[in-house]
Amino acid sequence: MTTTPLTRRPSSADHEDASTGPRSTDAAWRIVAGREIMVKLRDRNFIISTLTTIAIFIVAFGVSFLLGGDDGEKRIAVVSGDAVTIVEQTNARADAADGEDTDSSATAGAPTVRLETEQVADPAAAEQAVRDGDVDAALLGEQGAWTLVGSDGVDSDIAAAVSATVAADALERNAAAAGTTVADLTAGSIVEERLLEADGADDEGIQVIAGFVFVFLFYMAAILFGYAIANSVVEEKQSRIVEILAAAIPLRQLLVGKVVGATALALGQMVIFVAIGLIGLSFTDYATLLPSVVGAAVWYLVLFVIGFVALACLFAVAGAMATRAEDVQTTTSPLLTVIMVVFFGGLFLQDTWQVIGSYVPIMSTVTMPIRLVAGTASWWEPAVATVITLVTAAVIIRIAERVYRRSIMQTGRKLTYREALSLKE
Known part of the structure; x- marks a missing residue:
């Protein structure tokens, strides 16, 4: 059985529009x-x-946005004033690395993590803060004998940042004790980097x-x-x-x-x-x-x-x-x-x-x-x-x-x- 297409019969409206021509379907x-x-x-x-x-x-x-806005900030427990100084120096190096001083030897390769200090009374309190998860790590000890304390592991960003700061601090102290400067000790040891397409x-x-x-x-x-x-x-x-x-x-x-x-x-x-x-x-x-x-x-x-x-x-x-x-x-x-x-x-x-x-x-x-x-x-x-x-x-x-x-x-x-x-x- 075949079906033939339907056709439209002229309506009265078509006749009414005859004077003005056929009705347009362009629209x-x-x-x-x-x-x-x-x-x-x-x-x-x-x-x-x-x-x-x-x-x-x-x-x-x-x-x-959330990851980008974190700025790498971590919390670290400290006991002594010297530990506070190390943390402050670490933050200063991070600020310099993020700023215009990225070409200097002092900040070359410096981690950009920022550390927020939590002052505690003694090492036992610092370790407890780490166990409770109130801080990411604890910095204990003294100049020449620092220890980073973590729960089941020390945060790699914190370890890299603090280690770089402690190494730079020790280098300055040892240079001063030897009657020289860090610049003299590190002369010729810095490899500069230059990008053709920054x-x-x-x-x-x-x-x-x-x-x-x-x-x-x-x-x-x-x-x-x-x-x-x-x-x-x-x-x-x-x-x-x-x-x-x-x-x-x-x-x-x-x-x-x-x-x-x-x-x-x-x-x-x-x-x-x-x-x-x-x-x-x-x-x-x-x-x-x-x-x-x-x-x-x-x-x-x-x-x-x-x-x-x-x-x-x-x-x-x-x-x-x-x-x-x-x-x-x-x-x-x-x-x-x-x-x-x-x-x-x-x-x-x-x-x-x-x-x-x-x-x-x-x-x-x-x-x-x-x-x-x-x-x-x-x-x-x-x-x-x-x-x-x-x-x-x-x-x-x-x-x-x-x-x-x-x-x-x-x-x-x-x-x-x-x-x-x-x-x-």
Whole structure:
């Protein structure tokens, strides 16, 4: 038994508008887009996934902020005034190492841990404070015979910091006793360090983080909204609702509405995620790199919108080629391959391959922003990548629109891509 598509009969309203011409359906895509947005905003899975991603970002930056704000401060129990002096010297060395005096021999390699002293009456009280967990360690003894006391082990940061201070103090005292200076004793023993790219480590770290975030967000949006479009199309096709819609509005308008609705939602998500990321970044050790990250994020959003529109059209085609929901997994498999190539390319491409990937449409969505963060891309390169992506997307959209219109009314069986491209209108 075959079913013929429904056709719309002229209504009295059409005759009433005869004087001014046929009623325009050019704005029908707005209604479709609005419906797609409202349906998605009421979808529990969409809401949960969005809130979960936001929570992940907040927790990640919260942990980073807490760890970064600790400043390595530890509590140490002391008994004598000499022990207090050692702790104060340790804190002074930490301050000098964190400040502008990092090139001096006195602070070269000095640990940056800070120690908060807890004055106790005697060694027994100090040991009890360690057992009770009130302090991280205790410094007992006297000049020339210091002992660090821990519970089941001495904190490595405290041991390194105190040992460096005690060694420097002993060196000064021994030099004074020998009638010389520390500078004379250590002359020629200091190996200086000079970095050709002082910010290289920070750039590499933020490149890894930014690259992962860009790739993760793109992958999540492509999968979440892409499959949502494909499933929506095949559901309307399987239930024959599309035949009613085709009798009321042009299929081109239906496709545009679905793509615009999905793109608006995806872009809204991206803006929220990127904003949270940039705000969180300002509270981390990478805050100084915020200007370069902001520029990369803006280009990411631009390239994302263009690339996502093309992908959304292709997912709509994949849905139109299917006849039931079970077919979507097969018809979307080439698109999933493209998404995975972008995913792994964004994570692992380096050097020349990364430069090439930053000009490849869709892949440039993640690789170009990564290069911008790393500072390996000139100002004009993202503009060129955008133009290439825009031209490619226009071609893809044009072809996808034709295939969609030809495939959506075919209800006999699942179509292959070759069959869909060869269909006549």
